[in-house]
Amino acid sequence: MFSHPDYYNLDELFTEEEKLVRQTVRDFVDNEILPIIEKSARDGVFPLHLVKKMADIGLFGITLPQEYGGAGMNSTCYGIAMQELERGDSGIRSFASVQSSLVMYPIYAFGSEEQRLKWLPRLASGQAIGCFGLTEPDAGSNPSSMTTNAKRVEGGFLLNGAKMWITNGTLADVAVVWGKLDGVVRGFLVEKGMAGFTAPEMKGKHSLRASVTSELVFQDVFIPEENMLPGVEGLKGPLSCLTQARYGISWGVVGAAMACYDSSLHYAKSRIAFDRPIAGFQLIQDKLVWMLNEITKAQLLCWRLGKIKDQNTLRPQHVSLAKRNNCEMALTIARMSREIHGANGILDEYPIMRHAANLESVKTYEGTHEMHTLIIGQDITGLSAFV
Amino acid sequence: MNILVCISQVPDTTTRVAVGTDGSSINPAGVKFILNPYDEFAIEEGLRLREKSGGTVTTVTVGPDTSKEVLRTALAMGSDTAVFVKDESRSDSFVVASSIADLAKEITPDVILFGRQSIDFDSFALPSMVGELLGWPNISMVSSLTIEGTQVSAERDIEGGKESVSATLPCVISAQKGLNDPRYPKLPDIMKAKSKPIADRVATVVEPRVVTLSMTLPVSKRLNNIMTDSDADIDQLVRLLHEEAKVI
Ligand SMILES: Cc1cc2nc3c(=O)[nH]c(=O)nc-3n(C[C@H](O)[C@H](O)[C@H](O)COP(=O)(O)OP(=O)(O)OC[C@H]3O[C@@H](n4cnc5c(N)ncnc54)[C@H](O)[C@@H]3O)c2cc1C
Numbered sequence: 001m002f003s004h005p006d007y008y009n010l011d012e013l014f015t016e017e018e019k020l021v022r023q024t025v026r027d028f029v030d031n032e033i034l035p036i037i038e039k040s041a042r043d044g045v046f047p048l049h050l051v052k053k054m055a056d057i058g059l060f061g062i063t064l065p066q067e068y069g070g071a072g073m074n075s076t077c078y079g080i081a082m083q084e085l086e087r088g089d090s091g092i093r094s095f096a097s098v099q100s101s102l103v104m105y106p107i108y109a110f111g112s113e114e115q116r117l118k119w120l121p122r123l124a125s126g127q128a129i130g131c132f133g134l135t136e137p138d139a140g141s142n143p144s145s146m147t148t149n150a151k152r153v154e155g156g157f158l159l160n161g162a163k164m165w166i167t168n169g170t171l172a173d174v175a176v177v178w179g180k181l182d183g184v185v186r187g188f189l190v191e192k193g194m195a196g197f198t199a200p201e202m203k204g205k206h207s208l209r210a211s212v213t214s215e216l217v218f219q220d221v222f223i224p225e226e227n228m229l230p231g232v233e234g235l236k237g238p239l240s241c242l243t244q245a246r247y248g249i250s251w252g253v254v255g256a257a258m259a260c261y262d263s264s265l266h267y268a269k270s271r272i273a274f275d276r277p278i279a280g281f282q283l284i285q286d287k288l289v290w291m292l293n294e295i296t297k298a299q300l301l302c303w304r305l306g307k308i309k310d311q312n313t314l315r316p317q318h319v320s321l322a323k324r325n326n327c328e329m330a331l332t333i334a335r336m337s338r339e340i341h342g343a344n345g346i347l348d349e350y351p352i353m354r355h356a357a358n359l360e361s362v363k364t365y366e367g368t369h370e371m372h373t374l375i376i377g378q379d380i381t382g383l384s385a386f387v
Numbered sequence: 388m389n390i391l392v393c394i395s396q397v398p399d400t401t402t403r404v405a406v407g408t409d410g411s412s413i414n415p416a417g418v419k420f421i422l423n424p425y426d427e428f429a430i431e432e433g434l435r436l437r438e439k440s441g442g443t444v445t446t447v448t449v450g451p452d453t454s455k456e457v458l459r460t461a462l463a464m465g466s467d468t469a470v471f472v473k474d475e476s477r478s479d480s481f482v483v484a485s486s487i488a489d490l491a492k493e494i495t496p497d498v499i500l501f502g503r504q505s506i507d508f509d510s511f512a513l514p515s516m517v518g519e520l521l522g523w524p525n526i527s528m529v530s531s532l533t534i535e536g537t538q539v540s541a542e543r544d545i546e547g548g549k550e551s552v553s554a555t556l557p558c559v560i561s562a563q564k565g566l567n568d569p570r571y572p573k574l575p576d577i578m579k580a581k582s583k584p585i586a587d588r589v590a591t592v593v594e595p596r597v598v599t600l601s602m603t604l605p606v607s608k609r610l611n612n613i614m615t616d617s618d619a620d621i622d623q624l625v626r627l628l629h630e631e632a633k634v635i
Contacts, residue, residue: 001401002401009417020580027571058576066578111575
């Protein structure tokens with residue numbers, strides 16, 4: 001039985017409904033995700049049947065208004081739900097992040113009323129799956145160098161180019177694709193089945209194996225006028241989506257870290273070496289204490305981040321700090337946890353190696369660790385170190 | 388059909404409990420509380436009865452302020468209203484049963500649902516006491532329930548098998564694990580539950596029938612049974628695993 005470390009009694013800071021969201025998603029993870037996830041990861045398949053189940057409890061569009069199918073909740077509820085999902089698996093959390101923050105959010109924030117009504121209820125109910133195409137084979141950390149582009153034609157646009165590393169790509173009914181129109185970045189809703197659009201799955205991942213990652217290829221894809229997002233121009237479009245998703249990731253990885261810590265603590269107390277539980281050795285205690293220490297700090301960061309997000313005083317740089325810190329600590333905890341579990345740490349009887357491998361991706365996507373360093377560095381010095 | 392579901396808050400099974408300074412109660416500091424797991428089956432059954440026959444589901448808990456939280460869970464799962472009976476006394480089951488019976492006399496439900504036991508004090512007493520105080524039939528440990536008109540048919544788990552029973556409404560039912568598959572509260576419904584009413588009600592004042600004298604934590608003692616690889620020891624180990632640990 002999992003119990004989350006709460007060394008500073010942060011539960012006192014959470015409201016009744018925030019705790020209820022946590023309990024609901026925690027039970028969901030225990031009953032629906034943990035029993036199947038090792039097999040999904042081993043087989044390298046996304047457990048598609050979970051989409052409807054996640055939608056049924058309201059995991060997509062948590063912060064969006066109820067009239068569009070959302071739950072109308074605050075950012076803390078969204079964060080806490082991501083934390084619990086990622087305690088299960090980063091790949092499943094990635095699905096929910098993409099659906100909510102990278103697809104529903106831009107349609108809600110930048111879409112026309114027709115686009116909102118067409119897509120949001122379907123995405124919330126899991127009838128439709130979405131993906132977000134920003135990264136390209138030759139444009140990762142620097143999305144402004146993207147080459148995907150749209151040209152005006154009668155009644156709409158012709159889209160050409162390719163995206164890579166796109167979570168949910170092959171599954172998606174709608175892709176929010178960012179490309180340049182007359183040199184300016186715009187968002188397009190590319191629908192499954194549009195002529196010239198293909199989305200082959202990328203194979204051979206050692207990380208996020210229970211998540212679909214794809215290429216998106218556009219060859220003269222005709223995009224009707226009404227499928228362009230009217231409400232935003234320039235890189236701030238995709239970047240504002242990333243701020244939403246990174247916020248959720250900052251919470252999410254704490255869930256993975258907690259899972260590793262919880263498993264390590266139990267394991268260390270029961271594993272005997274040199275005639276005593278290994279938890280009694282100073283070197284093991286040092287690791288366990290470091291883990292708890294980092295988790296406690298990360299919990300506080302998340303809690304505060306949620307508050308300033310809802311107060312509208314949050315800046316993207318604040319999110320960078322939490323994403324950077326929390327991914328790093330979670331990955332380090334997963335690796336330490338692997339050490340504490342000894343040889344057992346590499347077996348899929350324990351969740352450790354899966355979390356450790358997953359977190360390698362999480363540290364890289366949505367802005368690498370280095371990019372967030374440069375974002376915060378520029379913020380505090382006023383000097384850009386990107387080029 | 389009007390349905391009353393009685394639920395309680397219990398310490399999380401993973402929590403480490405400590406005895407309070409009075410030596411006869413649990414010290415709630417630092418303890419995480421959850422909805423009593425058996426009560427989830429009672430809530431779910433109440434919701435299903437309402438979905439089938441209409442009516443309302445009212446959920447009640449008797450306890451200190453902190454226990455109000457479980458009512459939110461019930462409201463989020465779909466209960467229509469909730470009643471909070473504040474009782475800080477933490478006394479015996481009879482005191483709690485009296486409060487529930489008095490509420491039932493007022494709101495006259497057709498059926499009262501409980502979990503089979505609360506996993507903290509395990510007295511198993513509440514459903515029968517409430518049934519007795521109201522003069523209603525009481526069916527405990529129900530693993531399957533059908534209500535047609537006023538006719539109640541139920542299956543009960545008994546040692547090694549099942550028993551089929553019948554009764555007429557109004558009656559008291561306590562839910563066994565497996566009665567149903569409780570739903571998760573949906574996130575939008577958690578929001579809606581915020582605006583559903585929780586009525587405060589004063590507890591019935593009666594003298595407890597049973598007084599708790601003291602509580603102690605079990606002392607775990609090592610048995611120091613060390614086995615070797617001799618055939619006799621292996622046989623002994625297999626026997627112990629089979630007969631005592633009951634794992635093989
Ligand atoms: C599993 C997975 C799922 C993904 N899902 C999506 C998705 O759904 N949608 C999407 O659009 N993208 C997605 N991505 C892509 C992800 O966002 C990119 O991989 C990420 O932005 C990094 O880009 P890159 O891989 O091209 O690395 P590069 O940009 O090539 O960087 C390589 C290395 O160089 C470093 N580096 C680069 N520039 C600098 C600099 N100026 N100074 C110092 N160091 C630098 C980087 O930090 C990194 O360590 C996903 C990636 C993965 C692995």
